[in-house]
Amino acid sequence: xLKYLIEKEFKQFFRNSFLPKxxxxxxxxxxxxxxxxxxxxxxxxxxxxxxxxxxxxxSRMIRKIESSGYxxxxxxxxxxxxxxxxxxxxxxDVILEIPTHFEADLIREQEAQVMISSNTVNGMKGGFAGxxxxxxxxxxxSQIRGEILxxxxxxxxxxxxxxxxxKFNPHLTYLVYMIPAIMVMILSLVxxxxxxxxxxxxxxxxxxxxxxxxxxxxxxxxxxxxIPYWVVGFVVLSISFLASWVFYNFLxxxxxxxxxxxxxxxxxxxxxxxxxxSNYASTIQQAxxxxxxxxxTFIFMSGLYTPVASMPDWAQLVSNISPLKYIxxxxxxxxxxGSGFTDLIMPFLALAGLAVFFNGWAVLSxxxxx
Amino acid sequence: xxxxxxxxxxxxxxxxxxxxxxxxLLVLPVVMLILFGFMMTTEVKNTRFAIYDPSRDVATQGIVxxxxxxxxxxxxxxxxSPDQIEDVFRKDKIGLVxxxxxxxxxxxxxxxxxxxQLIADGSDPNTAATLTMYASSLIASYQQDMMGEVxxxxxxxxxxxxxxxxxxxxxxxxxxxVMGMILMLICAMMTSVSIAREKELGTMExxxxxxxxxxxxxISKVVPYFVLSxxxxxxxxxxxxxxLGMPIVGSLSLLILISVIYILVALxxxxxxxxxxxxxxIALLISAxxxxxxVLMLSGMMFPLENMPWTLQVLAHVVPTKWYIIAVKKVMLQxxxxxxxxxxxxxxxxxxxxxxxxxxxxxxxxxx
Numbered sequence: 259x260l261k262y263l264i265e266k267e268f269k270q271f272f273r274n275s276f277l278p279k280x281x282x283x284x285x286x287x288x289x290x291x292x293x294x295x296x297x298x299x300x301x302x303x304x305x306x307x308x309x310x311x312x313x314x315x316x317s318r319m320i321r322k323i324e325s326s327g328y329x330x331x332x333x334x335x336x337x338x339x340x341x342x343x344x345x346x347x348x349x350x351d352v353i354l355e356i357p358t359h360f361e362a363d364l365i366r367e368q369e370a371q372v373m374i375s376s377n378t379v380n381g382m383k384g385g386f387a388g389x390x391x392x393x394x395x396x397x398x399x400s401q402i403r404g405e406i407l408x409x410x411x412x413x414x415x416x417x418x419x420x421x422x423x424x425k426f427n428p429h430l431t432y433l434v435y436m437i438p439a440i441m442v443m444i445l446s447l448v449x450x451x452x453x454x455x456x457x458x459x460x461x462x463x464x465x466x467x468x469x470x471x472x473x474x475x476x477x478x479x480x481x482x483x484x485i486p487y488w489v490v491g492f493v494v495l496s497i498s499f500l501a502s503w504v505f506y507n508f509l510x511x512x513x514x515x516x517x518x519x520x521x522x523x524x525x526x527x528x529x530x531x532x533x534x535x536s537n538y539a540s541t542i543q544q545a546x547x548x549x550x551x552x553x554x555t556f557i558f559m560s561g562l563y564t565p566v567a568s569m570p571d572w573a574q575l576v577s578n579i580s581p582l583k584y585i586x587x588x589x590x591x592x593x594x595x596g597s598g599f600t601d602l603i604m605p606f607l608a609l610a611g612l613a614v615f616f617n618g619w620a621v622l623s624x625x626x627x628x
Numbered sequence: 629x630x631x632x633x634x635x636x637x638x639x640x641x642x643x644x645x646x647x648x649x650x651x652x653l654l655v656l657p658v659v660m661l662i663l664f665g666f667m668m669t670t671e672v673k674n675t676r677f678a679i680y681d682p683s684r685d686v687a688t689q690g691i692v693x694x695x696x697x698x699x700x701x702x703x704x705x706x707x708x709s710p711d712q713i714e715d716v717f718r719k720d721k722i723g724l725v726x727x728x729x730x731x732x733x734x735x736x737x738x739x740x741x742x743x744x745q746l747i748a749d750g751s752d753p754n755t756a757a758t759l760t761m762y763a764s765s766l767i768a769s770y771q772q773d774m775m776g777e778v779x780x781x782x783x784x785x786x787x788x789x790x791x792x793x794x795x796x797x798x799x800x801x802x803x804x805x806v807m808g809m810i811l812m813l814i815c816a817m818m819t820s821v822s823i824a825r826e827k828e829l830g831t832m833e834x835x836x837x838x839x840x841x842x843x844x845x846x847i848s849k850v851v852p853y854f855v856l857s858x859x860x861x862x863x864x865x866x867x868x869x870x871x872l873g874m875p876i877v878g879s880l881s882l883l884i885l886i887s888v889i890y891i892l893v894a895l896x897x898x899x900x901x902x903x904x905x906x907x908x909x910i911a912l913l914i915s916a917x918x919x920x921x922x923v924l925m926l927s928g929m930m931f932p933l934e935n936m937p938w939t940l941q942v943l944a945h946v947v948p949t950k951w952y953i954i955a956v957k958k959v960m961l962q963x964x965x966x967x968x969x970x971x972x973x974x975x976x977x978x979x980x981x982x983x984x985x986x987x988x989x990x991x992x993x994x995x996x
Contacts, residue, residue: 284917287921295925369785372787376791378793379792379793379800379962386761402782402784419744421745422748425747425748426750426751430756434751447920451917542821543649565752573663591720601719
């Protein structure tokens with residue numbers, strides 16, 4: 259009997275002119291565009307410089323900033339006010355102001371100041387701008403000091419070299435970090451939304467009555483609803499793998515088997531959750547609003563955009579119920595670090611627990627009485 | 629006019645009758661704003677770090693203490709050999725490994741080739757860059773302490789000032805984006821069902837035989853949702869100020885003006901979707917699943933637009949959320965006046981007009 263029920267679900271799915279197109283096109287488009295867009299790199303910062311000194315040191319410092327590769331000098335303003343205007347117009351991200359007598363102070367007083375003002379409406383970008391500029395100036399400083407001290411031997415300064423190294427992603431490209439997570443996002447949008455409107459749309463069109471008078475049991479009913487989305491999930495994921503390979507030549511360090519194993523459990527969990535919502539909602543509108551709310555919340559809590567570790571403690575606690583958190587973490591580990599199944603046993607168990615919980619709930623909340 | 633009011637009243641009945649939907653519509657934005665406002669931060673804190681230290685002398689001990697004492701890092705332990713580094717990263721327990729060279733203190737004082745390696749987990753690029761930045765500045769400040777009273781000669785002292793957001797709160801950047809996202813999606817989803825539902829249930833026929841003109845039918849559909857959206861806007865603004873601690877530096881009336889225009893754009897976009905889609909399900913899938921993509925990706929809400937290739941930057945011009953977020957940041961955080969945001973106001977207003985005209989044109993007053 260389950261076989262015929264599943265056949266019915268597939269027929270309903272293919273009769274709809276919109277759904278099959280959505281399932282095929284959605285992953286393609288998202289994988290093509292999203293990773294290009296999701297570029298947090300702060301590599302080209304615009305700087306406005308106010309050089310009141312116009313000495314050889316100040317112009318050497320400006321050249322040093324220009325050649326660092328992080329900054330693009332948009333204008334050399336004559337007053338602080340003018341420079342501030344370019345920040346207000348969003349033409350500059352940071353201002354460097356070199357006071358008059360900068361060179362003279364540095365040589366005579368052994369100390370000189372410069373002022374950095376950075377636009378921190380975007381806190382991360384502004385913070386980076388300030389820190390990069392600070393690092394370049396410090397570097398310039400020790401260069402200058404070396405030159406001066408050559409004539410002034412005897413003052414030994416303890417020194418060390420600090421070398422940053424990045425494992426797994428030496429050039430810190432953002433793309434490879436985002437693609438695995440985006441695959442999961444597509445999966446949860448497709449396999450969360452579609453089940454959520456499934457049962458409720460049978461309620462609205464009245465066909466659920468016919469279902470209720472048949473001898474089909476609760477478990478069979480939910481299984482028949484679940485299995486098609488499981489197949490859809492695999493199609494979506496395979497398209498995502500293919501697209502990221504074709505467009506970005508991006509393949510996992512770890513194995514596809516582990517990736518599919520995680521997907522297997524994850525789709526069950528998220529589709530089960532969709533079915534729970536579908537059982538409780540009485541109109542399609544309610545169902546969409548609810549699943550929209552939960553899927554978006556799951557996505558934001560999962561560490562897709564902002565690391566889970568930076569969230570406040572209560573939010574980290576709440577994020578434990580987001581199935582996306584476990585699978586996004588697992589996908590990233592497998593894709594980038596090549597972690598094996600044994601490294602990821604804990605998130606796998608957590609996902610399996612959630613899958614059992616949501617589907618159990620879906621079976622219990624489905625009632626043949628209206 | 630009376631006819632029109634009667635139609636508006638009918639639309640209100642549709643909403644009030646369905647208590648659950650109404651509750652969802654009003655509570656959803658509140659919950660989302662609070663969740664996102666608190667969760668969306670990129671601040672890094674309490675990262676666990678490990679040490680590989682073959683020297684074990686005064687200097688390395690001092691540096692380890694310095695790093696452990698900061699809020700950013702928690703000391704997790706010493707590694708016995710460099711081979712373990714790969715392994716601890718793969719288990720995902722540690723964000724940073726600090727590796728010292730041999731005979732560190734001696735080299736630091738005399739030869740000057742003491743080396744500290746900061747190895748970060750680059751699979752999360754931004755966190756990795758931030759962590760190494762924090763750790764280097766901690767080490768630099770240790771170096772500073774070591775010098776004691778000895779004054780470093782010929783020093784340039786940069787004085788850093790953070791404009792508009794002195795404590796570098798992540799919420800300053802995210803809240804305007806979340807406001808734009810919530811208003812756009814909720815408004816579009818609400819209206820997109822309205823016409824499609826009448827088509828699906830067959831009540832459209834009744835509306836079409838009435839003496840009302842299509843324009844009036846459409847406008848009467850927008851009015852109740854407009855009222856709901858204004859309530860949502862009020863709660864969102866109150867929450868951002870009193871719960872999330874966002875400032876409103878500029879003028880409140882200007883902020884409300886731009887938000888009202890933006891709401892009109894979102895509502896008319898929903899109407900357009902509604903008049904194109906034949907079924908509620910399709911209307912909702914378009915306004916939720918499809919619309920969310922440009923709003924998330926091309927609005928500048930999370931991903932800086934200036935980093936994108938020019939084709940996408942051009943595409944982003946048609947995303948209303950982009951203009952709204954720019955304007956909100958200018959008014960709320962930078963306190964700029966009307967002359968700075970008239971461009972965004974004009975663009976959003978013309979979008980609203982175009983969308984309303986389009987949906988009236990697309991509205992078929994004959995049944996097929």
